[in-house]
Amino acid sequence: MxxxxxxxxxxxxxxxxxxxxxxxxxxxxxxxxxxxxxxxxxxxxxxxxxxxxxxxxxxxRRAPLDAQVVNDKTTLSELFEQWIEGKVKRGEIKPQTENQYRHVWTKHGDCQLGALRIRELETPRAHSHIQSVAATTPAQAAYLRLVLREMYALAVRFGVMQINPIVGTATAKRNRKPVRAVSADEFATVRAAVADYTRSRDGKGGPRPGRLLPAFVEVLAATGARPGEVLALRWSDVDLLADPPTVTIVGTLLDHGAAGPLHRQDERKHGSPAHTVVLPRFGVEALTEMVGQSGMDGPVFATRDGGWVSLANLRRCLRDALPEELSWVTPHSFRRTVGTVIRDAHGSAAAQQQLSHTELATTERHYLQRVSRGPDVRVALDKFAGQQSGDRK
Incomplete structure (x- = not known):
């Protein structure tokens, strides 16, 4: 046999x-x-x-994988390149996300772990390294863990590993600051400070600092849009003669790293669909004034040459304009402010719709200032206490 x-x-x-x-x-x-x-x-x-x-x-033991692109002799630096290039080739990430991942790996992964072969990084060492990064920069540690987890998912798919060692590491704890919205009185102070700042060089020659800053602040507060989305507005996206007047957000402005020089991306964050918001009166007034500065063609917020305006420049101007007690206010603060104001007047669902979030939980957790005052329930409590007293007699 x-x-x-x-x-x-x-x-x-x-x-x-x-x-x-x-x-x-x-x-x-x-x-x-x-x-x-x-x-x-x-x-x-x-x-x-x-x-x-x-x-x-x-x-x-695993079968020899020498013919594979990823095998048991592949270093983590080589694995990172295989992983990130695959993500880009398949169109899974945008250039700005690629740049962010590369920055995190270069700063916190390549020199520290890059020379190790895939099987040489075990869970205890990976956990220890992620937590050491988290001690100083929690946000970077969270991105590093994400990158390592996806790199090792690729190694698992190639059969080099049976389990992903990064899954067993602890998530880097991030201490999120409470959501803070600008109050009505603070907004009045912001407006006054911004106006004073733009007048600071009148009569001294040269361009006024923050020429577009007042309108930028007004449109942020009138729409609740992201700063990059406001700066990406074109006059073709604005309809001041409609009833009611609207702006439609269809793109965002990018200005960093692998995303290349300052340019407009013709889609919103995460590829979200176009989002139309109704303009309040002060938003209409701000945009009407802008017509005289940039005309009705091209970018709404335009340089003197008709190009796109850098968010970094306006962010710096706002920081310089504000008094010390409002130094916490950034362009993104107005998105949280709009969400909070609408929540207080119309409820959380309306705030979610205005900010164009897919999930209500995102709006409530990240964009609405927490309500710390309880409702008026005196009648119910008095009734409860009275019933208890009667039972004891």
């Missing part, structure tokens, strides 16, 4: 031999690719020790 063929993953009888005072244990393994390979381990102690070493190796 012919000998039964080994199934993939099985090995044959372990043979032992000795030579020159050294002990060897060997066997043949049929790998997942169907090929039969000889595997051997040695020991200076005894044949039994050599056998134990071989059995231990067979428990974790």
């Amino acid at each position: 012919p000998r039964q063929r080994m199934a993939p993953g099985e090995h044959g009888r372990i043979a032992e031999r000795s030579s020159g005072g050294k002990f060897f244990a060997s066997t043949y393994v049929r790998d997942a690719d169907g090929k039969r390979r000889r595997v051997e381990r040695s020991s200076d102690k005894s044949a039994e020790d050599a056998r134990r070493l071989l059995q231990r190796h067979l428990g974790t």
Whole structure:
């Protein structure tokens, strides 16, 4: 009767031999690719020790993967490049996201872990490194963990690893500051400070600092749009003669790293659909004034040459204009402010709709200032206390 063929993953009888005072244990393994390979381990102690070493190796052994792009000899730096290039090629991430991932890996991963081979980074070491980064920059640690987890997911798909060692690491804790909205009195102070700032060089020659800053603040507060979305507005997106007047947000402005020089991206964050908002009176007035500065063609917020305006420049101007007590206010603060104002007047669902969030939880957690005052429930509590008193009599 012919000998039964080994199934993939099985090995044959372990043979032992000795030579020159050294002990060897060997066997043949049929790998997942169907090929039969000889595997051997040695020991200076005894044949039994050599056998134990071989059995231990067979428990974790993988078939040689030299022909694969990712194999057990691939370093983490090489794995990162394979992973990020695949994401870009498949169109899964935008240039600004690629730039963010590369920045995190270069700063916190390449020099510290990059020379390790895939199987050499175990969960305890990965966890320790992520937490050490989190001690100083929690946000960067969260991105590093995401990058490593997806890199090792690729290694699992290639069969180099059975489990993803990053899954067992703890998420980097981020201490989120409470959502803070600008109050009506504070908004009046912001407006006055911005107006004073833009007049600071009148009569001194040269361009006024923050020429577009007042209108920028007004449109942010009138729409609740992201700063980059406001700066990406074109006059073709604005309809001041409609009833009611509207702006439609269909793009965003990018100005960093791999995203290239300052340019307009013709879609919103996460590829969200176009979003139309109704303009309040003060928003209409601000945009009407802008018509005289930039005409009705091209960008709403335009440089003197008709180009796009950098958010970094306006952010710096706002920071310089505000008094110390309002130094916490940034362009993004107005998005939280609009959400909070609408929540207080019309409810959380209306705030979610204005800010164009897919999930209400996102609006409530990140964009609405927490309400810390309870409702007026005196009648219910008095009734409860009265009933209890009557029961005791």
